[in-house]
Amino acid sequence: MSERILSVLVEDKPGVLARVSSTISRRGFNINSLSVGPTNIEGRSKMTIVTELDAVEQVKKQLNKLVNVIKIVELDPNMTIETEVLLLKVSINKDSQTSVIEKASLSNATSVDVGQDFAIFELTGSSKELDKFEALMKPFGIIEMVRGGRIALQSNL
């Protein structure tokens, strides 16, 4: 099953995130990623929802029924600029330090904090790039990691 990306324009009202996520889960569908934030329009937020559904049409229709949902666009993966952010805390010691930093900079990750025995990197990119970076760091011992929701814009809309 391939991923589907929905870009959902909503009214910035209390409870709107709960309404959207509960509508999706109530119909028995999973969300791979959900992110929400303000837009350039006052009083409007945008959610980017990534799911793996054949039933995406039904989800769109159910979401459209929500009074606070203004517009739903399914993004065309071929025309879509998509990005995600990652913060990763990895252990380092004298032996691994150089190698970790080298690998990180080759991956275009920025180091945001370095301590005695750890380093924190930030990386922005496609989900695949983030996966790759995670795999690269794994052998050194990942202490903690967090990924932000995926956000997307279609270039020809």
Next chain:
Amino acid sequence: MTKEQLTGAELVIRGLEYLNVSTVFGVPGGAILPAYDPLYDSPIRHILARHEQGAGHMAEGYAQATGELGVVIATSGPGATNLITPLANALMDSTPLLAITGQVASTAIGNDAFQEAYTVGLSMAATKHNYLITDASEIPQVLKEAKFIATTGRPGPVLVDIPKDILNQVAAWVEPGDLDLPGYKPTTEPNPKMVQQASSLIKKSKKPILYVGGGIIHSKANNELFELATKFHIPVVTTLMGRGAFPDGHELCLEMPGMHGNYTATTSIQNADLLIAIGVRFDDRVTANPSFFAQNAKVIHADIDPAEIGKVRDAQVPIVGDAKSVIKGLIEALGDEKLDTENWVSELKEMKTEFPLSYKQEDKGPLKVPYVLEELQKLTKEEAIVVAGVGQHQMWVSQHWNFTEPNTWLNSGGLGTMGYALPAAIGAKTAYPDKLVLALDGDGCFQMTCQELITASTENIPIKIVVFNNGNHGMVRQWQKIFYNSKFSASELTHDTPDYLKLAESMGAVGLRMMEKSDIEKVFNKMLEINDRPVLVDCVVDPEDMVFPMVPAGGSNDQIIMNEEDLKNL
């Protein structure tokens, strides 16, 4: 001129008056008390229910009988949680409802204050939309929005939760203005291209069926439906929610299809080459296993809710729009077309004669519900509003009662809520004091909300209740008989506890009893004569009786169980 300053509570009552609300149902309590103070001085009639579930069903019955908004008021916490069942019920059956609940003070929200429940969260999946008021000045506008959302598009319940301090806060009465709902714009006018496509499918069809439901009733499209069906000779099946949308007894009316539908209605769909589905949602009680449903038919599906189209069954022609406009469009597009349905109509007519609904009432034997119903309808001269509970009796009423007008059949179709009938009948009778309102209930259902009989008698709402007393959760017993080797686990009630006559009397109603055939006329005539108090008839019926036809859940509508004999071949 300075604007009139009112409390939030006064704004609520003023707002309801402004929206032409004349009757509300409810139960007071701490958080909502401020609103009950100005309500006392308002021309709005308040009916004090004995349980918030009852109040909610009353508001539903009011709304379903009138097609207008029903309003229910409850307090915070348990008052609001007791409302969840009627809200979910109204959502399933698309009933326009406004629920106003009190909430703990906004400063206390989130602290597990006394009688605090997260009402907006709890009701989110049981409402079309809901609100938490954060400032008294919002109240008039929110109430107007709430009514608009509840009554337009696909109707449904809307809840407005108001913290107690907001009810006491003072703000100006400002007449509500235009609504700003950028995400809520129901499509009512169908796309003419789709209507054209539908009409060309209809023109080619030799075996069309109009499969219609509650949407016709909500849209008040019964006259248009009648014209469409009769002008072009298209047979009609009416779902459980659509009974009365097309008159029973008309030669084109096949009545109810589905799990307990009659043979011809169910089979007509199986044999059709085209389903013209309007205001229906292909519910599993109609389709059984959808893969075996109407396998030879193309589908035109018209509904005001786009999410219903293609949800269960793909449609060759999807039409989003209000039923009335859709049907008008179809009539116009079909023009003077003569459909070639003569063979089809007569085939179905023969089928009706060959496979009628059947039951056997013996002269000295126990009473059978279908027989009692047919006798009752003969004795009622006027068109009654009939309200049923959930179970065997409900199916028998839908099968055997002749419905000829919309809004005369109220029941809990989608959620199947036991306890609905009595309070819903009270709501209907409140709206139409001069109409005959009959609650035809099961003993199990009745016992779920029977305290509302007190509401009926103290508020002077003389409904008539027939309790079909089979001493059982009859429908559960029927399933246990068929699917669980007659192991009657927890389905037995008792015939004689409560004593329904004493119960009725103690609650200010008249109690009557019928046990055998010879009682029927006498007892029902007495019931129909008494109009100054509610009347309850304890109608003792055969506990062994089963509802047929039947298609087991998940089965195929091609395999209809017609009687107990057929069960042996299962």
